[in-house]
Amino acid sequence: MRLVTPLSDKDVRSLRVGDGATLSGRAFTARDEAHMRALDMSRRGEPLPFELKDMAVYHCGPIVEKDGEGWKVVAAGPTTSSRMNDLEPEFIERFRPRAIIGKGGMSAGTIGACKRFGCVYLAFTGGAAVVAAKGIRGVAGVHWLDLGMPEAVWELELDDLGPLIVAIDTEGRSMYDDVGKRVDANVKRLKESL
Amino acid sequence: MDRAELVEETVVRLMRTAVTTLPEDVIAGLHKALQLETEEVARVQLRTIIDNVEKAESADVPMCQDTGVPIFFVSGECSHEIEEGIMNGVARATKEIPLRPNVVDPISRHNTGTNIGAGMPNIHYEQAKGDFVEITFMPKGAGSENMSVLRMLNPTSGTKGIKETVIDAVVSAGGRPCPPSIVGVGIGGTADSAMLLAKKAIIRPLGRSSDDPDVAKLERELKEMLNATGIGPMGLGGRTTTLGVMIEKADCHTASLPVAVNIQCWAARRASARIYPDDRVRFRTEGFQ
Numbered sequence: 001m002r003l004v005t006p007l008s009d010k011d012v013r014s015l016r017v018g019d020g021a022t023l024s025g026r027a028f029t030a031r032d033e034a035h036m037r038a039l040d041m042s043r044r045g046e047p048l049p050f051e052l053k054d055m056a057v058y059h060c061g062p063i064v065e066k067d068g069e070g071w072k073v074v075a076a077g078p079t080t081s082s083r084m085n086d087l088e089p090e091f092i093e094r095f096r097p098r099a100i101i102g103k104g105g106m107s108a109g110t111i112g113a114c115k116r117f118g119c120v121y122l123a124f125t126g127g128a129a130v131v132a133a134k135g136i137r138g139v140a141g142v143h144w145l146d147l148g149m150p151e152a153v154w155e156l157e158l159d160d161l162g163p164l165i166v167a168i169d170t171e172g173r174s175m176y177d178d179v180g181k182r183v184d185a186n187v188k189r190l191k192e193s194l
Numbered sequence: 195m196d197r198a199e200l201v202e203e204t205v206v207r208l209m210r211t212a213v214t215t216l217p218e219d220v221i222a223g224l225h226k227a228l229q230l231e232t233e234e235v236a237r238v239q240l241r242t243i244i245d246n247v248e249k250a251e252s253a254d255v256p257m258c259q260d261t262g263v264p265i266f267f268v269s270g271e272c273s274h275e276i277e278e279g280i281m282n283g284v285a286r287a288t289k290e291i292p293l294r295p296n297v298v299d300p301i302s303r304h305n306t307g308t309n310i311g312a313g314m315p316n317i318h319y320e321q322a323k324g325d326f327v328e329i330t331f332m333p334k335g336a337g338s339e340n341m342s343v344l345r346m347l348n349p350t351s352g353t354k355g356i357k358e359t360v361i362d363a364v365v366s367a368g369g370r371p372c373p374p375s376i377v378g379v380g381i382g383g384t385a386d387s388a389m390l391l392a393k394k395a396i397i398r399p400l401g402r403s404s405d406d407p408d409v410a411k412l413e414r415e416l417k418e419m420l421n422a423t424g425i426g427p428m429g430l431g432g433r434t435t436t437l438g439v440m441i442e443k444a445d446c447h448t449a450s451l452p453v454a455v456n457i458q459c460w461a462a463r464r465a466s467a468r469i470y471p472d473d474r475v476r477f478r479t480e481g482f483q
Contacts, residue, residue: 018235033303063259063294074292075250075259080337080370104337104370104429125239126337126372126428127258127461128246148305150294163238165430175235176369179431182424187365190419194354 002160006054007098009118015166017173021122022162023099026140026155027056031079033151034144035087042094049143050155052095056122059084059102061150063129064139071139073156075129078103081121089113105167105176114168121168123175124161135161195473201279201329202286204467204475208331209264209287212465213256216247217479219400220376220437220462227374227427227434236432240374243427243460258461261293262333264315267397270327272319280329284308284315296336318390328482330466332397338371338459344389347451356381356453357416363455364420364436369429372459374437376400377420380454383444392456395440397464399480404441413439427460437462 003011005025015021028050030038038048062076081102084091088100089109098119100106103126114120124132137159145152167175195203216224224247228240250257264284268276288295288309297311298304309315343363347355360379367375380391403410416439426432437460446452468476476482 020238061259061294063256063261063292065292075256075294077259079260080340082370103372104368123428123430125242125246126369127260127459128242129259130249130253130255130257131242131246132259133255134249148295148298148307150296151305163242165235165238167430175430179424179426179429180368182431183365183368186422186424187361190361190422191358194357 003099005056005098008054012098012118012120013170015120015169016171017166017169017175017178019166021164021166022135022160023056023101023122023164024158024160027058027101027158028052029058029060029062029154029156031059031061031151032083033147034153035084035091037144037147038095039087039090050153052097054096054098056099056101057097058156059100062154064149064154071142073133073136073139076132076136077127077129078124080104081106085110092117092119101164105174111168111172111174115170115172118170120166120170122164123167124164132161135159197275198279198282200469200473200475201276202283204329204469205280205283205331206287206290207477208329208465208467209283209293210291211477211479212331212463213261213291213293213333214254215251215479216257216461217399217464219480221247223400223437224374224460227437230434231427231432233432235430236427236434239427239430256291256293258335259294260335260337261296262335263296264309265332265334265393266315266317267320267330267394268317268327269320270322276327277317280315280317281310285310326468326470328466328468330397330464330481332464335459335461338375338457341367341371341457342389343455344385345453346385347453349449349451351451353412355451356412357419359453360416360439360455361419361423364457365423365425367457368425371457372461373425373429374427374434374460376458376462377416377436377439378456378458379439379441380456381441381443381452382446383452384446385452387444388452388454389456391442391444392454395442396456396458396462397481398440400438409441409443413441
């Protein structure tokens with residue numbers, strides 16, 4: 001399925017765990033530091049210098065190169081999403097993005113926020129940074145570059161970024177939890193055989 | 195060319211090779227994993243990985259945006275010139291390739307912008323193997339490094355305890371270290387040396403088992419068990435959770451059994467070079483052993 005931001009509540013609520021997708025349109029990178037700063041500002045009642053509503057948040061710290069007046073993305077695969085586990089539920093509630101792109105999955109708080117506020121988690125292959133860069137048409141801007149290249153917020157224009165897999169949907173289902181249950185059963189058997 | 199300049203040139207080339215191309219044994223391991231997987235989700239992950247590796251090599255750009263922190267193993271001469279050459283090489287490679295500047299102060303989180311900092315690059319000096327200087331570069335990303343585990347087991351835990359430690363480490367890591375991974379295990383020594391053994395283990399090419407038959411058997415058994423967990427590529431389920439388990443061991447205190455686990459992502463990047471006394475340099479991505 002070809003998803004394009006801005007996404008509506010209806011768009012994301014029709015998606016189910018296991019669906020394949022690509023994403024186009026505007027997306028914003030955000031890692032640990034950007035999540036912290038955005039939440040701190042919002043809690044103080046200050047507006048962010050960018051609008052995340054109905055957009056996609058990409059857990060990614062890209063390699064970018066100066067290209068004349070602008071920027072060029074060299075490599076931009078996903079980072080480990082679980083580092084944002086404690087921050088994401090409030091982040092989704094305050095800023096209302098419709099999609100989170102990352103790798104490795106997220107915990108119960110985020111799964112709950114996805115269900116409540118209409119957001120999906122899209123898994124992208126970790127390390128596939130050059131495939132990702134092919135799905136990024138350009139850099140529309142950068143915010144908070146004082147946080148350093150990986151932690152800054154890069155405003156990206158996506159052009160069929162993918163292949164993505166819906167790994168957390170709006171029904172409270174997570175592909176990682178499904179796999180986790182099977183893994184637990186397998187590990188129990190393996191340990192009994194030791 | 196003076197010594198430091200020769201080391202600098204060598205280091206820049208090692209870093210470029212390592213971040214833009216995968217060693218052949220790792221590529222072969224990924225293709226074998228694709229053959230073993232039957233589920234479509236797992237196959238998509240592996241096909242994307244293989245496609246990505248090919249695209250990175252042909253475009254001469256880093257295959258992963260996390261170009262890690264720079265780790266070096268140097269055997270032979272331990273001199274000011276070697277250190278200076280490595281430092282200058284890292285700073286130049288960071289700018290030229292380019293690499294992502296990942297090195298920050300641990301408290302203030304200020305990014306140095308150069309991948310150079312206090313204790314970075316991380317250089318391990320070893321005893322000389324011959325009349326040459328051998329330098330191995332391994333970038334280590336945080337996704338895999340953050341999953342490291344050290345357990346100081348009771349000696350009576352034995353092989354069972356070792357196996358449980360490795361299984362627990364890999365299962366709790368799940369999809370986070372970008373599986374199918376290479377699992378390095380350090381057994382014995384002390385707390386610090388066990389982890390260094392685990393890190394050295396992941397430099398060993400896939401398919402080359404330990405020279406010690408008992409350790410080689412443990413490597414085979416652990417690989418089979420980890421792949422039976424069902425974690426699969428990127429933790430999305432499948433038959434290939436690890437491409438290989440590599441174990442290094444050292445003797446330890448009669449009252450100790452240290453076990454360290456250091457995981458490497460599928461992008462198991464590494465490159466080695468030997469600099470000879472006449473300034474000839476030989477490069478290998480699969481080591482010289």
